[in-house]
Amino acid sequence: MLGTFSRSDWLLLVIFSAVVLTLPWTLEPIGAAYPDLLQKFAIYGIFAVGFNILFGLTGYLSFGHAAFLGVGSYAAVWSFKLLTMNVLPALALSIAIAGVFALLIGYISLRRAGIYFSILTLAFAQMSYNLAYSVLTPITNGETGLQVRAIRKSAEVSLRDGDVRIIDQALGIPEVGVPITNLFGMKMSGYPGFYFCAVLLIVCFFIAMCISRSNFGMMLKAIKSNQNRLNYTGIHTRPYLIAAFVISGMYAGLAGSLLSITDPIAGAERMQWTASGEVVLMTILGGAGTLVGPVLGAGLIKYAEQKVSSWNEGILHGAFSFLPEPVQDFVVEFFSFFVGEGWHLTLGLMFMIIVIFLPGGVMEGFRRLRRAFANGASPPPRPVATTTPIAERD
């Protein structure tokens, strides 16, 4: 599999790793270099990379991926409550459960293609959300969300309100108040949490690259370009699709698990259709079918959600202070529609502009820029890296 990697592939991986690991420095100027947002970049990056394995390679648009994110989150918190605050069992459990869940949903949903597949996955996700919200309250704690708590004093206290943590208890690890997640004693909040997520993002990116370059990946791309023709040549495509669906479900489960690891609470809203829509936006915004695009899209959306929503008129006045007073007031008045609670508007506009003018997402923008530079400058255009085969063919 690795043999199929070209030199530029290795270069891409190395550069990607370097960029991800240096984010805490490079994002400083735009005010995004704080642990929570960096963690979200990495986690939703994983989510989007996984989603892209299904959507980008096979063209099957799942509108229910948030269900796996939620399942992963709940599984991780239960692992903290029942087993140990160490994150490794939580990771394994989340990925496994999300995988099984994806197999069930995928087995049924993948009997149909196109819009019917999308609607089926949407229906499953919405069912999962409602189950988590009200029916399965003993497991999910409904709206309030499932939280890690102190060790319960007696067996009469329900597991929602008091934990057992069998492994930690057996090892005699002392606890003061409500414990925090750790990797063999290293705190998984703050910057260590980010580096943990970042390393996993790089590993996930590498795996996605391997898949994309493998025969299996070639088959998935073939499904996207013409499934009928594959069927006529006697290839049974569904096992490939189910495999892709399960892999991408496991990615989502991993992302969900990391959300719980960096912040041990799991709420039903993670499974809502808006969350499923968000990952579709991320992938399309960044560039579906490309490797780096979904990660970029995830970063853009999370930045808008966390930072643009926090800009208020005071900050705008500061930013436009170079303008004369009346103009400044007008400009601030105008832009205040788009920041603070209006950040959805900004995101919507950005999405529209990108989809209309750059159907291939931000990555297409980069490609066009590179082509423009290559034509203008003297060196002959080098063969473009093969990281973006699908989008270019469209």
Add this chain to the structure above:
Amino acid sequence: MKILYPNRRKILQLGAAAGAATLATPHFFSRGAFAQSMDYRNAPTGDTVTLGFNVPQTGAYADEGADELRAYQLAVEHLNGEGDGGMLNTFSSKALEGNGINGKKVAFVTGDTQTKSDAARASAKRMIENDDAVMITGGSSSGVAIAVQGLCQEAGVIFMAGLTHSNDTTGKDKRANGFRHFFNTEMTGAALAPVLKNAYGTDRKAYHLTADYTWGWSQEESIKKYTEGLGWETVSAVRTPLGAGDFSQYLTPVLNSGADVLVLNHYGKDMVNSLTQAVQFGLRDKQVNGKDFVIVVPLYSRLMAQGAGENVKGIFGSTNWHWSLQDEGSKAFVKSFGEKYGFPPSQAAHTCYSQALLYADACQRAGTFQPSEVGKALEGFEFDGLGNGPVLYRAADHQCFKDVLVVKGKENPSSEFDLLEVVEVTPRAQVEYDPELLGGELGPYNDGV
């Protein structure tokens, strides 16, 4: 390795860069510790101190959130010595001097909780990690309050809860770093039950519609406990999702249930919608079991009454504070709020303003912003002049104890804000309870180092 061979120089360069990054990493991990004093998290170093206001700007409780933010901005002005000083003038503790807190000017950052635990924790984290907020306050949902309180305990900053009415906030989910000024459902039950008994008698059948989260559960439990104590019967209790919008499917079964009282354990836009629809269904014009069908809304606010309009007339409920109160503190607050914004404050605004002042006062008396010291200054603190009469911040559960207002929708409102009348002021002694009753454990303070 064949692939890499021709480009050895590039690889070496990258390797050097990666090495440099690795070397720089340990410094980075400890950056927070070097940048500030080692005593506690986000200790202010300059001449300002930053507070984090985390309120719902979107979702079912957005109206409350907007009013909370107005109150916080007013509080910051008063703390910094601008404006007319509001309740600082009537507050029984005179530690604050109108020059900020501990000599530092008060600055603030804001965040949108979206009435979702995830979003609320994310914005609180941003304020703590990126904006160096030393205290987080606000919120209009108990689910969110509990989630953010847990986060503040972990992070090591003080959490001054905004509008949160569930018993759990200072009950089974209480935390040492969290403090609540608002009352809770236990107090609502104790205050409301005698009034309901006088108005509707002891032989009633109640049907509950309950918002499906911690506050709804808590309120349903408390109201059941106290009304069943009166001799009422609970026919059924149905859970509705938060922010449902349309409640007709939940209201239809009420008609045939044989119940003669509908208890709406809803708040914010949910209550506005469910009450309006219940009235449209003609529930209030009905006769069941030979009695007039009545509706009770245990937790009331003026903002909701405004939203529901005509429909609130004659409906009982409880509230933490109402702008028509005539004590000096309330009058001062209504005056300065009204002058700045042009309308009277809601109970959400009042509790948030009070929390901001109480926090500032505790810091001033403690002489530091260190959570454990500030907490000790708040524990067992008795004060007056903030609009609720004499109040105690109980040390055992970080809950304020004060008189509870039972209110009724006014039959003949004189203005668009004059919608509720105070029926009874239930004295503090009547709503006090044993801290053990609600369970939970405060645990130790966390200073975040």
